[in-house]
Amino acid sequence: MIRKVLKRFLLFVCAPLLCFMLLGGGALWYYINFSHNDFSPSDVDVFLGAQPEALTEILDDEGAPIIELPAVSDWRLRTPMYRRTVKFGDMPDVMIRAALAAEDQRFFSHSGIDYQAIVRAAFEVFKESARESFRSYRPRMVFAEGGSTITQQVVRLTFLEEDLQREQKGEASRMDKIRRKIHEARRAVWLERRLSEKLGHRIAKERIFEAFANISYCGHGRYGFGACSIYYFGTPIKKIAVPDAALLAGMVRDPWEYSPRVHPGQAVLRRNTILRLMAEQGNITPEDEKRFVASPLRLVSATGDRTIAPSVVKFVLQTLWGMPNSATIRWESGATIRTTIKRSWQIEANDALEKGLDEYRKRHPDHAKKIQGAFVVIDSRCRVKALVGGSHATYTSFNRATEARRQPGSAFKPFDYLAALEDGFEWSFTINDAPVSVSMGRGRPRHIIGNYDGRFFGRIPMWQGLAESRNGATARLGMEVGTKKIVEVATRLGLNPNMEDFPTTTIGAEEVTPLELACAYAAFANGGFLSKPLIVEEVATVTGGMKYASERMQVLETDIASKMVEGLRHTVTWRKGTGRSLLKLNIPVFGKTGTTNDFRDAWFCGSTFGDTGVTACVWIGMDDRTPLGEPDLCRPRDAELRKHCEPGAVAALPIFEKFMSYIYRDASPEPLPEGMEERMEEAHRHGIVRD
Structure with missing residues (x-):
């Protein structure tokens, strides 16, 4: 009985099934290899010129990454896509061998489809179909997966992407899948044939493998072995280890099932399978296999989009959109952007600002959630070395270092004194430190300009008026020099070009950004040269690259700039100077504090000297302009009530001090010009002191 059943099964099920497979297979072989009339020759050029979406990477000044910004594969769903394109010549041999072991060991010898793999897959189809037919007592075809070459996978992901998406969404029938597989095989043979005619067999294979290596998905938004190696192992693809290469190669078949972050056990089993295949193919020794x-x-x-410099990222992107030739850059294909940022300084700037804000929060817990700040560090050419746009900033949040316009208060006074020096004044000239009544215009009552401590000293040297930040003396100097001259000087040094020449402009009523003020102060330190802010030095893309340099122009005579350094150094060395606490740094820094009415803004901007000098500018305040202190209770000369005051020397200067002590912990800045310190010591003997 069993023999009869078996005989009938072989005769009426297996034999027809086998004949169908042989006849169909022969026809299919001819169709795949020779029926290519519907393919366009231009598709070869499209393939060779294709540049897949890739991430944009922002680097620091030494080439280390600050952040990776993904491309977006679907702008409706905003699907992030992290890809680093890698040329075949930059792909390590171990990665190539691991990929071939996992996906297509005869890749370099077949012509687009692997007939041995097809025979193996056909046997699986026959076996599974026979089993299912035996169970159901009628002929049935069961299609098993497998047999796709690397070329077929490349064709599937480049030419047949729409069909693949329909399958993934469950919108394709079984016959649709069969048609897609046949079309995929035809195009794979055709592509290899045409590429070999155009480039030669070996180069054609290399270009196909390069495409495979860059479009393969490894999970978590990472595409291509270059991005996956960085994401999983923190290693550039050129330095990938053998077991890591095997793991990446094994993930291509099912990135979710074999993800080491989601299913580490399955990932290890799959990796070990690839290692075994590599050993069987002679790519590694049996001893190495056991060890791996x-x-x-x-x-x-996994770092995601975290970065040490979120405000830098925002400023870089804003800067690039406004740069010449930026419209010609193919951003969708990825870019590498090298910046001027010095990583260790950026980390220290972050820390200095947060610690300064924490100290403020201890003094004023009611404002702990509102207090904000900004910190800018530049070199002598206004190349940005560190930039913090706020407390706990993100790269999409408001960047107070470049976007916030605030009154600089007394940090503006150096421009009053600069105007006077250009008009022939000297630091030894005396000015009257007394209250000043100024017109506010438009029918408003006159404003009395007084001093922070409520005292007036009468005739004092100009340098002392700056060092002690005497409002009365500075306002009278401004009236003598003229506000038009002061506004001209300030705008020449890059400050707000729309600045008005009001009497209160002389004491910092006009608004500036921290970055603008820093670049202006740098002109004092570097001998009188103004540079436009620079944060992007180089952009490299698949279509080429561009380099940028800071534009520099002389805006001050060298001797005038030197005199400004001397005047700002008085604020540190004079016994009553607002920057006196910086003496403990034991380095020749110079700068100026700034405080606005009712303590709404606190500033400190300062520098070290020369072409190697560094300028840093700190702003502290609240976005809604709430006072930092309690102005009605503040009494600067009262030891108890002083706690209600929040001038720049208290809120901002310690942040500058902490940062400078870090960058000069093992180095010294350029010395001040010869004879300057001696002149200042002599001048201090004639300063007016009131206890």
Whole structure:
């Protein structure tokens, strides 16, 4: 009985099934290899010129990454896509061999489809179909997966992407999938044939493998072995280890199932399978296989979009959109943007600002959630070395370092004294430190300009008026020099070009950004040269690259700039100077504090000297302009009531001090010009002191 059943099964099920497969297979072989009339020759050029979406990477001044910004594969769903394109010549041999072992070991010898793999897959189809037919007592076809070459996978992901998406959404029938597989095989043969005619067999294969290596998905938004190696192992693809290469190669088949972050056990099993295949193919020794199989997973923490410099990222992107030729850059294909940022300084700037704000929060817990700040550090050419746009900033949040316009208060006074020096005044000239009544215009009552401590000293040297930030003396100097001259000087040094020449402009009533003020102060320190802010030095893309340099122009005579350094150094060395606490740094820094009415803004901007000098500018305040202190209770000369005051020397200067002590911990800045310190000591003997 069993023999009859078996005989009938072989005769009426297996034989027809086998004949169908042989006849159909022969026809299909001819169709795949020779029926290519519907393919366009231009598709070869499209393939060779294709540049897949890739991430944009922002680097610091030494080439280390600040952040990776993904491309977006679907702007409706905003699907992030992290890809680093890698040329075949930059792909390590171990990665190539691991990928071939996992996906297509005869890749370099077949012509687009692997007939051995097809025979193996056909046997699986026959076996599974026979089993299912036996169970159901009628002929049935069961299609098993497998047999796709690397070329077929490349064709699927480049030419047949729409069909693949329909399948993934469950919108394609079984026959649709069969038609897609046949079309995929035809195009794979055609593509290899045409590429080989155009480039030669070996180069054609290399270009196909390069495409495969850059479009393969490894999970978590990472595409291509270059991005995956960085994401999982923190290693550039050129330095990838053998077991790590095997793991990446094994993930291509099912990135979710074999993800080491989601299913580490499955990932290790799949990796070990690839290692075994590599050993069988002679790519590694049996001893190495045993050692690699025993090795644990070595994953780095996933960083996502976290960065040490979120405000830098925002400023970089804003800057690039306004740069010449930026419209010609193919951003969708990825870019590498090298910046001027010095990583260690950026980290220290972050820390200095947060610690300064924490100290303020201890003094004023009611404002703990509202207090904000900004910190800018530049070199002598206004190249941005560190930039913090706020407390706990993100790269989409308001950047107070470049976007916030606030009154600089007394940090503006150096421009009053600069105007006077250009008009022939000297630091030894005396000015009257007394109250000043100024017209506010438009029918408003006159405004009395007084001093922070409520005292007036009468005739004092100009340098002392700056060092002690005497409002009365500075306002009278401004009236003598003229506000038009002061506004001309300030705008020449890059401050607000729409600045008005009001009497209160002389004491910092006009608004500036921290970055603008820093670049202006740098002109004092570098001998009188103004540079436009620079944060992007180089942009490299698949279509080429561009380099940028700071534009520099002389805006001050060298001797005038030197005199400004001397005047600002008085604020540190004079016994009553507002920057006196900086003496403990034991380096020749100079700068100026700034405080606005009712303590709504606190500033300190300062520098070290020369072409190697550094300028840093700190602003502290609240976005809604709430006073930092309690102005009605503040009494600067009262030891108890002084706690209600929040001048720049208290809120901002310690942040500058902490940062400068870090960058000069093992180095010294350029010395001040010869004879300057001696002149200042002599001048201090004639300063007016009131206890």
